[in-house]
Amino acid sequence: MSRNDEIASVLEEFADLLEAKGVEYKPTAYRRAAENVRDHPAPVEGLAGEGEAALEEIDRVGEAIASKIVEYVRTGSIAELEELREELPVDMTALTRVEGVGPKTVGTLYEELGITTLDELEAAAEAGEIREIKGFGAKTEENVLENVPFARKAQERDRLGDARPVADAALSYLADREAVTKLEVCGSIRRWRDTIGDVDVLVASDDREAVVEALVDWPEADATIEAGTNKASVRANGLRVDLRVVAIEEFGAALQYFTGSRDHNIAVRNRAIDRGLKVNEYGVFDVSDVDDPDAGQRVGDRVAGETETGVYDALEMAWIPPELRENTGEVAAAAEDRLPDLLEEGDVRGDLHTHTDWSDGDYTIAEMVEAAAERGYDYHAVTDHASGPGIVGGVGLDADELAEQAEAVSAVREEASIDVLHGVEANVDADGGLSTDADVLADLDIVIASPHSGLGSDEGATERLVRAIEHPAVDVLGHPTGRIINGRPGLSLDFDRIGEAAAREGVAVEVNANPARLDANGEAVRAVIEAGATIAIDTDAHSPRELEHVRYGVHTARRGWAERADVINTRSAEELRAFLEA
Known part of the structure; x- marks a missing residue:
């Protein structure tokens, strides 16, 4: 922090x-x-x-x-x-x-x-x-x-968005220590799960005690929980940070093992057993000629361990991106060379869901557009809230205000170095209709339809959002469940049906990258993509700084096996507009 x-x-x-x-x-x-x-x-x-x-x-x-x-x-x-x-x-x-x-x-x-x-x-x-x-x-x-x-x-788990900055700070600090040879986070934070238990850091070093001492002396550590010869735990910003220091030749095996998930590791371990190998946190060992493979952790001839890629190579598999390691088919896909070519952070070319001081943001249209241009984006969409239920403080825009804002966006567009789209985040009502008249929506470049009210009941929720998707003006279904991580569970939805409707209607399903939302999540993304629909990765930014949250959306989409072609805002401005106008 x-x-x-x-x-x-x-x-x-x-x-x-x-x-x-x-x-x-x-x-x-x-x-x-x-x-x-x-x-x-x-x-x-x-x-x-x-x-x-x-x-x-x-x-x-x-x-x-x-x-x-x-x-x-x-x-x-x-x-x-x-x-x-x-x-x-x-x-x-x-x-x-x-x-x-x-x-x-x-x-x-x-x-x-x-x-x-x-x-x-x-x-x-x-x-x-x-x-x-x-x-x-x-x-x-x-x-x-x-x-x-x-x-x-x-209370048992922390949001990824709260934990990842702490992890990044720990990595940055330790990377400058002379005793550190290699380092990486592991556990659920490396898999970019939406919540995490502790921040787990793995280091390779020949001087383990020096690394432990360095973490204990970390200025951001509020308290030392424990410190040994090759392990330490400190408290930073309310989070527990656990350090483990290993030998350089075992770093890759330890990284694979401690990244998990448990189910993924069991599948990997079973594949090793089928090949006369043993895989654990210390390496991959050939135990085909060993009478008792369980006699010790390092029994047999070491065939891999220094790098994570080497561990998977030894098991005749492609290296598996951490986001996929949930035992949902990735082991077989890696063995058969059919893993997806996952989306990268740099593939996103613009943000389609942002807010300004016209609704509940604190920055002007020009300031938000300038921030997007500084990020190297090709385009940026202004999508302030429409008036309607669920909008805190009544800050949504009515038809007249949207028309007035259109003129303001046009003025900024003339001066901007990137394409600027004007849209709105309309509210999906209890029946699946929108809070803004269709004739008003028809004049906008992009319409995001999001549920903000009626989030307490799952009855008819999927049908409600399918009806919203079928609205002729809708381009993107925004944060579909309406969840707030560790705040409210959101709607329980059938994303197979959501995906089918979105594919049929040419509507993208949003991965809202706000760390408090990450909605849709990875499992939902995979269902939507497999149904033939596309996704949009948006930050829902209310300030320039929040545009940086896009990385959380990208990694959430990667957890859903998303490739670049699955995401509408990886496309050029011309291709994006063609999608929106179709």
Whole structure:
């Protein structure tokens, strides 16, 4: 986590606690300031060192918030925030993971029932105490009982988007240590799963103790959990980072083994056994002439182990990209030389789902387009929210506002170095219709149809989205399940049917690359592609910085065996427009 992120998170906590206390206006101010602090290109810590006036140059950071940032940077805490924490000693993160429970509800629950934890919340609901609170009732209580288990489970794993920056920071730090010969992350984070348990780092070195000592001394480590001769665990940004140091000749085998998944490794191990080989974290060993192959981990003649490619070669297989290692056919495909030629991050040529300050973004059309051009994109789509249900704060655009925005987009297009498309993110209503009139949609370059409301029931959900796909104006089905990872489960959909409808109607299914969404996920992507449909990888960016999230979408699509040709925004601007106009 960068210092800007850290400071932004503190401001967001401030906002939550203020909202829980019933304070008006200030929570919104703190959240908007937090967004701009997080996105600010310069280190905010440095600006704080220059004083409050320097911080006030950041949009939405006024004198009061600037003074608190300075206080935090200089002392490591904010007195007013500490007072709020004492007044509201609640596990805000855990409690607000319960669908429908926001900071204000947390404040009321604490004030009325003294609830501070998930366990206490569940117990109060089971005892029928929540329904007795004015303004709550039996439905609120039922919602709590239904969603507490999901919230509790969400605590067990962290979002990939929270963990990957920590992993990248650890890799960058260790790569500069003289004792490190090779290094890589492994485990579920290397497979780009949407959630992870711990950050696992593997290092090859001849000086294991020096590497362990280096991790313990890592400036971003908040605490040392354990440290041995070839292993160490530290806590960084709330995440456990586990280090394992191995011999150079065993690095490839260890990388394959610790990347997993468990089911993939079992399939690989069985293939080795069929060939008189043994594969484990120490290498691949020929045990065909060994009486007892299980007599030790390194029994037999080592035939591979230094590189991961060598491990797969020894088993007569192509190297398998980590995203595919889930035992869903990749072992057979690797043995038969029919693995997909997976999409690469650099293949994406533009973003088709972004927001500006016309709806709930904080940056102008021109600023977002400029950021896209700086990324080397060929095109960029402006797709602010349409008015309709499920849009927080009522920031959606009506027909007149969309017409006005079209003129603004046209003006930016004339000055831009890349193609600029004008579209909208329309809302899929409960019946599968759209919140915006068809004649308005027909004038736009691109229409994304996304569910934002009615996400609590799976009944008829697939039919609802199929009807949206069949709308003549729709080009992309946006974040189809509506899930928020560790926040809400989203709709349960039949993606075979979604894919069939999308293929028939010429509609792309979105992989929303926002790390809180990653929707559709890899399994859904594979079903959609196998049905003959295409996908779009979009960031849903509300700021220039969020355009960087595209990598999460690419790797999610790779988990679905996606190739470049499966993705509409890997195409040229002319090819993309042909798809949209078909």
